[in-house]
Amino acid sequence: MDKVKLDISGKTSPETATSHSYKPIPEQDMEDRALSRPKSLVKPSKDIATDGADEKMLPADEKVPEVVVFNDLKSPQNGDAKLDIAEAKQAFVGLSKEELMKYANDPFWIRLRWFLFITFWVLWVAMLIGAIFIIYAAPKCDPPLPRTWYQEGPLIEVSDNLKVEELKLDENIQGVIVPWTMDPYESLENNMNDLNRIKAIQKLNKKVIVELNPSASDKWFGKSENRDPEFDGYYIWRPGKIRGTDSSLSEPNNWISPNNVSSWKYSDIRREYYYSPFNKPHLNFKNSSVIKEFSKVIERFLDYKVAGIRLRNAAFLLVDSSFEDQEIDQTANPELSLNQYGFFMHSKTESLPDLGGLLNEWRRVIRNKTENGPLMVAEELGKVDSYRVDNNLVVDMPLQSYIFSKPTLSVNETAHSLNYTFNINGIEWPLWQAKTNAIPRDVLNIIIYLLPGAPLINATEEVLPILRKIRESPSIMRGICGVYSLLNNTVLSFIRVTPGSPGILVVVNPSDTTKVVNIPAEIPPLANLQEVTIRHYSSNYNDSDFSDLGAKKSATAIPLTAKSGMVLEYVPKRGE
Known part of the structure; x- marks a missing residue:
């Protein structure tokens, strides 16, 4: 048996070289012969099947160009083929200028153009x-409501023994409590x-603001004491407790009056x-008839052109119905x-929880007239929440x-007390009354005139024009307030500021x-802050x-003499 040798040199062995069964024809000669061949020799091939894939990928109205292939194995011109592609469709080029001008003057298009233009x-x-x-018409931000006459202040209250001929009031006084x-x-x-x-x-x-005591009256007491059906519930009646030792009666409960005596009396x-x-x-202000009686009282005073009402002992108007x-x-x-x-x-x-609703009813009477x-x-308000209705004082x-x-x-x-009043109790505009002798009166006036609220001053006191003028500034009437304790709790200070207006800075030194x-x-x-005025x-x-x-002075070294106060003005910067 002949041995087979493996040649790994990469060269082709003469014995294994492929022998051609026909003479290779140069490509150029093939093209020349194809062009010179008679058309009668070119026939469609019936042996080649098509699957129609090309036609399916084209639109239905576009015909696939016909391909004619000649592949006759018996012909000496093996491998020759002729491709016959159908003529391409002519592209649409639109209207000419002359055609467009013809339509431009058409009445229909003229009317359409005018319609679209208009x-x-x-x-x-x-x-x-x-x-x-x-x-x-968009809703605008409402400007802040102006302060009322009593909010502008100052107010005074006169004593019940003041004679009419002794009345001498400063022209800047806005109201008098009588x-x-x-x-x-x-x-x-x-x-x-x-x-x-x-x-x-x-x-x-x-x-005039008249001060009334609505809770105490004996006008209908005799009728109620005799159990008149119409007035029986005008007052608060309770049976006494029977003592076990001698069967005598004692007060219904342990309620004590501010005078340190029992709140009950026996009939x-x-x-x-x-x-x-x-x-x-x-x-008994849980009786609707009694509530209406005091509403009539308010109306009578308002008919005398009284401008407002102040109530004494308002916290005591209602009592707990359980009588515990x-x-x-x-x-x-x-x-x-x-x-x-x-x-x-x-x-x-x-200060029972229903107190706010009772006071609100009388407030509506005042606002209506x-x-x-x-x-x-x-x-002063003990339990502030008792004087609210829907979170409003x-x-x-x-x-x-x-x-x-x-x-x-x-x-x-x-x-601390000031911050508690404004931030915890939510009292926005109180009535300030100062009675202390710890600092001079004019220093106290600086404080109560420029804090949020209105001052209640003495009847014979004069209003300083400069304080009145400063008080009229937007920062005092509308500005926010920040209270501070300075120099290790030795100097009291507060600022008042509102956007668009100079800020007001008050510093008070109560020390010696x-x-x-x-x-x-x-x-x-x-x-x-660099300087103040x-x-x-x-x-x-x-x-x-x-x-x-x-004068403008540096804000870093402001001297405050003993028991004195000062009002400074500054230009607030963004964020202050």
Whole structure:
């Protein structure tokens, strides 16, 4: 057997070389022969089948060009082929210029062009008018309502023994609070002293706020005591408790009046106790008829052109219908006893939750007969939420007198109380009354005139024109307030500022030594403040370098002499 050798040299062996069965024809000769061949020799091939794939990929109305293939294996011209492709369709070139001009003058196209032209401009004008109307009719930000006359202040209150001829009021006083000393449910003409005082103040072109006590009256007490069906529920009656030792009667519960005596008194006629915390029978304001009676009282005073009403003892108007005993105040002074007012919590007789609704009803009576006349209360609000309806206070300018009526003025405590009043209790515009002697009166006036709210001043006190002018600025009437304790709680300060107006900075030194305040370092919102303008200072301020009103001074070293106050003006920057 012959041996087979494997050649890995990559060269082709002569024995394995492929031998051609025909003579290769050059490509150029093939093309020349194909062109010179007669057409009769070119026939369609019937052996080659087509699957129609090419036709399926073209649109239905476009015919696939016919391909004619000649492939006769017996022919010596093996491999020759002729392709016959159908002529391409002529492309659409559009209308000529002459044809377009012929249509341009056609009446139909002329009318269509004019219609589209007019429609475009009508729509454009309509959109312009619509845009202007939207801008004009869009709801705008309402400007802040101007402060009412009583919010502008200052107000004064006169004593019940002040004679009419002694009335001398400053022209800047906006309103006078006049106490009504007799039963308001009786005829007003029965109290000519108070009525004449009201008329005399009105002749001075001052508005009058009359102070009434709605809770105490004995006008219908006799009828109620005799169980008259119409007036039986006008007062609060309760049967007494039977003592176990001698079967005698005692008070219905442990309710104590502010006078440190029982709030109950016994009626020998009715043989029951009636509620009387202020020495007169207390009306039952859970009786709708009693509520209407006081509404009539308000209307009678308003008919005399009284501008507003202030209520005394408003917190005591309602009592708890369960008549349960008061709870003991666990934080009370341990030296107090069971028969003293401060020993109990008084949750059953003071500032009940329904109080706001009752006051709101009377407030509506006032608003219906006056232009935003005030309904005020004569005491500070104990439980502020009891005076709200839908989270809105129903009393105007709640009194704030405790903060500035202490024997000493603690800067830290005062700043905390002010922030609590504005931010926690949510009292936006209180009525400030200052009675302390810890600092001079004109220093107190700087504080209560420029804090948010209105000042309640003494009847004989004059209003400083400069304080009045500063108070009229937008920053005081509308600005926000920030209260600060400076220099380790030795200097009280607050700022008032509103966008678009100069800011007002008040600094008060209640101590006995001079203090030098670096405002940018002490008040974070004014960290970039460089200079201030002197607007006003108290009469006892005695630093000659800062005594020039209107002068601009550096904000980094402001001297405050002992027991003095100063009002400065500054230009707020963005974010201050």
